[in-house]
Amino acid sequence: MDWKSTAVISGAGILATWFFSMPPTHAPTSAVTPAARAPRRDATAAIDIEKEASRLQVRPRPEEHYSEPARNPFRFNERREPTRPTTGVAPAAPPVTIVPLPPPRPTITLDGVAADTVGGQEQRTAILHTDAGIVLAKQGDEVAGYRVTKIAADAVELTKISDGSTLNLALR
Structure with missing residues (x-):
């Protein structure tokens, strides 16, 4: 669908919406207004209402007297400890x-090795x-508790000062 057909369809939709949303300019002549009818009262309707009113005035059961509720929803009770069975004593676990x-x-990681020539x-x-x-x-030199023992072109040997263990680091 190209832009021209999109514009035509959109324009037709807008025009249709505009025409159908406008109020009618003249009142339809064919519409007949119904004549207002006078409300009709039945004698039976009046009797039924009186009968229902008298029935409602008779109370089939007496009102219950107010009694204080058993719990207060605005106050928390004290927390009760759960009951534990006392049938047997469990042996204490060893500490x-x-x-x-x-x-x-x-x-410690080896990031690189630099070499300088000093005095040949x-x-x-x-x-x-x-x-x-x-x-x-x-x-x-000392680095993080280790002493640098040997530096090669692609590896370093570190010795821990406290116990003498060796840590070898190589380039990645």
Whole structure:
């Protein structure tokens, strides 16, 4: 459907809505107004009303007297403890000993190795990413509880100061 047919259909819809929503300009001549009828009263209707009124005045059962409700919906009762069976005494479980976990190892990753030539010798610097941030460390430096032992072209060897364990990090 192209834009011309869309415009024609939309325009026809708008015109039809406008014509059918306008009030009529003249009153229809063929419509006949009904003559107003006088309300007719039946004698039986009056009797029925009197009969019903007298029936409603007789009370078939006496009114109940007001009695105080058993509970107050605006005040909470005290919480009752659940009853526990007392048929047998359960043996007490032995106390559980909780072994403290060792502190987590610091997260250390090797991000890179830089090499500088100083006095004809190559000095390497390890670029380490720790929990505290990025650290540039040379051989012998301390980083997050570890000492840098050896720096190779693509790996670093760290020795933990407290127990002497070794951690090897390689480039990813």
